[in-house]
Amino acid sequence: MAHALTAVRLLLVVPVAVAFARPEFAGPSVLVVLLGVAIATDYWDGRVARMTKTASARGQLFDHGTDFAFVTAALAGAATAGLVTPILPILIVIAFGQYVLDSYFLHRQKQLRMNSLGRWNGILYFVPLLVVSVSRLGVARDLASFLTVAARVLSYALVASTVASVVDRARASTRNHGERVD
Numbered sequence: 001m002a003h004a005l006t007a008v009r010l011l012l013v014v015p016v017a018v019a020f021a022r023p024e025f026a027g028p029s030v031l032v033v034l035l036g037v038a039i040a041t042d043y044w045d046g047r048v049a050r051m052t053k054t055a056s057a058r059g060q061l062f063d064h065g066t067d068f069a070f071v072t073a074a075l076a077g078a079a080t081a082g083l084v085t086p087i088l089p090i091l092i093v094i095a096f097g098q099y100v101l102d103s104y105f106l107h108r109q110k111q112l113r114m115n116s117l118g119r120w121n122g123i124l125y126f127v128p129l130l131v132v133s134v135s136r137l138g139v140a141r142d143l144a145s146f147l148t149v150a151a152r153v154l155s156y157a158l159v160a161s162t163v164a165s166v167v168d169r170a171r172a173s174t175r176n177h178g179e180r181v182d
Contacts, residue, residue: 002049005041010066020077027137067094071125084155091162117165128154
């Protein structure tokens with residue numbers, strides 16, 4: 001069941017990315033619903049895996065890999081539309097690559113090793129997407145303008161926190177080779 005929830009999110013990667021890049025592809029209400037489904041499946045997949053005692057290192061990789069694909073593609077779509085900085089999806093690729101390589105190859109772990117800043121970034125990458133989606137609903141013109149600016153500012157803040165996470169992980173890896181990063 002947990003893998004099915006993750007798979008639903010994986011199936012949403014392309015349509016959501018295109019909807020961010022090309023607003024005419026899907027209406028604003030559809031985009032909000034699709035993003036809501038992605039967030040809900042992200043929230044529940046790990047919980048279901050733990051409740052059913054089916055949590056595994058492969059399941060974690062599937063979940064985190066899907067999260068990576070989803071937020072990177074969606075933010076790239078938003079960047080294509082000029083709504084967030086294009087630097088953010090590029091940095092997410094670097095940070096996720098470092099996360100996987102550091103976990104599996106440098107520390108020879110059997111599962112991914114998270115650091116707390118990286119964990120928070122993984123959650124917060126959804127925020128500018130949610131802000132952009134809500135801004136497109138057209139509830140109030142002034143609010144939409146504010147939300148569009150807020151999404152861009154948030155994307156720059158996430159650039160800074162992603163760089164900090166990459167640096168933190170690199171420093172922790174060299175200091176604590178073989179120890180847990182958390």
